[in-house]
Amino acid sequence: MTYKKRLTILPLFDSLIVFTAIYISYLILHPYVEVLKTPTLLITSLTLLISHHVLAYGYKLYNKAWQYASVGELSSIVKAISFSIIITAIVQLVTFQEVYVRALVITWMLHLFFIGGSRFSWRMYGSHEVKLQKEMKKSLIIGAGSAGMMVARQLLNNRDNDLRPVAFIDDDPQKYKLDILGLPVVGSTQSIASAVKNLDIDHIVIAIPSASKKELNRIFEECSKTNAKTQILPKIEDIIIGKVSVNQFRDVKVEDLLGREPIELDIATISEYLEGKAVLVTGAGGSIGSEICRQICKFSPQQIVLVGHGENSIYHIEMELRNKYGKQINIVPIIGDIQDRDRMFEVMEEYKPQVVYHAAAHKHVPLMEYNPREAVKNNVMGTKNVAEAAETFGVDTFVLISSDKAVNPTNVMGSTKRIAEMVIQELDKTSKTKFVAVRFGNVLGSRGSVIPLFKKQIKAGGPVTVTDPEMTRYFMTIPEASRLVIQAGSLARGGEVFVLDMGEPVKIVDLAKNLIKLSGYSIEEIGIKYSGIRPGEKMFEELLNEKEIHQEPVFPKIFIGKAVLEQEEEIVFLLNELERLTSNEIKEYVINLANRRTNSKYLIPQTTV
Incomplete structure (x- = not known):
């Protein structure tokens, strides 16, 4: 019903109800009197009619959506009718020197019954109308x-x-x-x-x-x-x-079932730290790097420099940010490889960022076991290039995105991440730049996470492959990981390894079962197959090892592990001799180095002595 129709039909309908209520009440009290001819009924009717319409407009009874009516609407009806009866009683007292109380009480009840009943029958009709075209x-x-x-x-x-x-x-x-x-x-x-x-x-x-x-x-x-x-x-x-x-x-979603609560940020501190600043993000086209960029832009930096090796991924994040923040933030897309030292120095010199988030890295554990040289070149040498460029051109804060796999590493990827932490910790000793690292567990939805693999296997009809029924991992979402990185940067004093209290670890097999159920299948339909632990994998991950210094949380759910650096010479040796060492020698060397085995004869492969 249109608004104009409503304003015509409802007042006419209410007028009929007013006259009917008055007539019935007088007829009940005086059944043998011709009540329609009495001046009392005429004056009472006109008074009640006028006062009702005035109050109905005042309480907006003609503007309400009665199909959604509730106690509030009923209260408005009672008030409008009651006040109209009171006004009518006053007019009767002034005109006839008496009030026909019984007649007005009956009129009030009938009036309330008819008006209220008509409105709420409208709601009942709207609520229970049979839907003929749909199966409910x-x-x-x-x-x-x-x-x-x-x-x-x-x-x-x-x-x-x-x-x-x-x-x-x-x-x-x-x-x-x-x-x-x-x-x-x-x-x-x-x-x-x-x-x-x-x-x-x-x-x-x-x-x-x-x-x-x-x-x-x-x-x-x-x-x-x-x-x-x-x-x-x-x-x-x-x-x-x-x-x-x-x-x-x-x-x-799987994220809903993660079993841990997201961290709450100190918005004021982060705003003070990022607002109006020039920020650079490496690996800006990746799943973690791109989300870091999205989160940073919420805090109104003056400029954000997006550094990445893949042109398509950088193009996509640039377009996304430009469409949303292009009028407020200067967005600069840069194609460059962190292994290219000259290019990193060139970018730092030209754009002079005040804050750097280093998210570029090789992260796939089994793949890096087969390619240890590339892992060192990208995760160690690349980090060293970006970090030294940041120091040279006066970056205020440098945040390295690390991993829980850097703790007591048994694989190449985790070892190179720990050595990358060592590189920035060594730089922090003498630099004005504050170098810090942030460790967290597996990230749901990232390109290297197990979720896309599970989804692909489920779509193909199964089975879902899990390495071991007892394998556990710490999990967090991409937005949580990115917010943590930004928060850590605002807390940086230099040299820290920030660690998130990630709650309880999750069994991979439980994650697989939930994903199967969320996809609308039963475990029996898809099936789960155990494939055995892959090269370099551990059964359980850690966030701090026993040799690292534990401190009280510096922020709710954020801790600091002050890892000790002792192998500066060995890191230099690794980078200088990288091309001369075999893959197996590199693998042995980085794992020993990351685990602080300081005996030089043990560290340096015998073929190189």
Whole structure:
């Protein structure tokens, strides 16, 4: 109904209700009197009619969307009708020197019944209109709090969706067996499977925004015991800003089930550290580097220099940032290899960044076992090139993105990452530039993570290959890792190795099982195959080793491991003799060096002595 039609039809309809209510009330009290001819009825009717319409406009009764009516709308109706009756009583007192109390009370009740009934019948019609063109899916809502009620109300009132809520699940025992918006609360989250079976549920919506990662994981585990499609309520902040609507549910992601809470940043400190500054990011086209760029741009730097070896990846992140921040930030795309020392010095000299984030690296563990020379050239020599260029041209802070695999490394990739830490720690001893490193675990969704491989295997029908049923890893999301790197830079004093408290490690096989379930399959359909540990892999990862100095957290969930540097000469030897050493010699050398085995005869391969 259009707004003009509403303003015509509703007042006319209310006028009929006013006259009908008055007539019936007088007829009840005076059944044998010709009430229509009495001056009392005429004056009372006109007074009540005028006062009702004035108050109806005042309380916006003709502007409300009655298909969404609730207690607030009912309260407005009661107020408008009550005040109109009071005004009519005053007019009666002035005109006839008495108030017809019984008549007005009956009129008030009839008036309230007809007006309220007409409006709420409108809501009932809108809420329960049969959808002829769609087959409705029975939906179970997990969470009977404010978010759950918001979801239920939206589904009941929205004619465009094909979901019909039939019940709630909630862990609050006081809500059990109660009806909320006409829907029963049928049990706790432990009874999800039985509720789905008994009610023939097709669809589950998790509507508990306050649920922790572990709680969400537990709930999803119960949902995965059923064949119902499981989705989750969008973020409340996205609903509030209008990015999505309440009924635009999204699929549950692996990130939702990670089992750890994201770190909260010190926005003020980071803003002071980055706002108006010139920032350079190496590896800017990679999954970690590009996300670091996105996060940095939120803090309004004056300029951001995107350094990368691959032109396509640099082009994509440049276009993304330019479209969003091009008017506020000077965005400079640079194609360059960190192994090219002259190019790194050239870039630093031309753009003179104040902050550098060094994300460029080879990160694939088994691949680097086959290519140790390239790992050293990129992860060690490349880091040395960028770090020394930063020192030469007066960079204030240099942040190296490291890895948990740098702790007690048994593989080439982890060893080269630890040696890269040693390089910047040595520079920090004498430099005005603050050199720091940030260690974190595996990153979900990055190019080198296991998730894309699992998804590909699931799409192909399985099986999913897991190295060992007991293998565990620390996990975090790309945005979390990037925010940590930025926060660490703002806390840098020089020489630190920042480490995130990443919570409990996750079994890779559990991650695989969750991903299979999230893809809509059962474990039996896809299958899991154990392939054995690959070259260079460890069963368990660490974030600090026993020789590193543990300190109190410098920020919630951020610790410092002050690793000791003792092998400066050996690092120089490695870089000078790199081309002369064989792959096996390089592999042995870097692992020994990274683990601080300081005996020179043991470190330096016998063929080179």
